[in-house]
Amino acid sequence: MSKKTINRNIVAAINRIPYGEVSSYGEVAAAAGLPGRARLVAKTLSESSELNLPWYRVLRASGHIAFPQGTEQFNEQERLLQAEGVAVVRGRVKREKKIMDMDALLWAPD
DNA sequence: AATTTGACCCGTC
DNA sequence: AGACGGGCCAAAT
Numbered sequence: 001m002s003k004k005t006i007n008r009n010i011v012a013a014i015n016r017i018p019y020g021e022v023s024s025y026g027e028v029a030a031a032a033g034l035p036g037r038a039r040l041v042a043k044t045l046s047e048s049s050e051l052n053l054p055w056y057r058v059l060r061a062s063g064h065i066a067f068p069q070g071t072e073q074f075n076e077q078e079r080l081l082q083a084e085g086v087a088v089v090r091g092r093v094k095r096e097k098k099i100m101d102m103d104a105l106l107w108a109p110d
Numbered sequence: 111a112a113t114t115t116g117a118c119c120c121g122t123c
Numbered sequence: 124a125g126a127c128g129g130g131c132c133a134a135a136t
Contacts, residue, residue: 005133025118029131036131038118043133045117058117066117073117 009033010044017057020084022093024061042066056080065091 009032016031017023023031025038034040038061045055056077060066067074069091078088087094 026120029118036119039116039131040118040133042117047134055117060117061119077117 006047007032007034007040007044010041011048011051011053014041014045014053014055014058017054020086022057022059022063022081022086024059024063025066026061028058059093063093065093 010028013028013031014023017028025041026036028041029035029037032041041058045053045058048055058066065074065077065088067077074091078091081088081093
């Protein structure tokens with residue numbers, strides 16, 4: 001029996017975020033059928049550290065990492081994201097479309 | 111039981 | 124860019 005109010009819908013929604021992509025608290029909440037409850041997602045994430053969720057793929061709506069810059073969690077999240085090929089600059093994640101454009105520019109044949 | 115806190119969001123200025 | 128205000132709600136004080 002569950003002792004805590006961990007929302008399985010939210011956990012499932014987080015697990016659904018594809019490799020190399022990111023989402024936001026609001027999007028996760030909406031995907032879990034709980035629109036407007038981004039804070040509940042944050043709460044769930046803070047409680048679910050025992051589960052191995054891709055927590056690092058969840059950012060603020062602005063595209064920023066939700067932790068203060070310089071903290072251990074911030075650094076680890078940035079590292080994990082970059083390990084998946086996500087570009088992070090000063091705590092902010094760049095759009096994948098932009099990354100694809102850059103990739104195309106760099107790798108385009110003559 | 112009331113108030114504060116928190117890995118937040120959104121429209122508006 | 125940032126600031127302000129309202130919304131959201133479980134857990135902790």
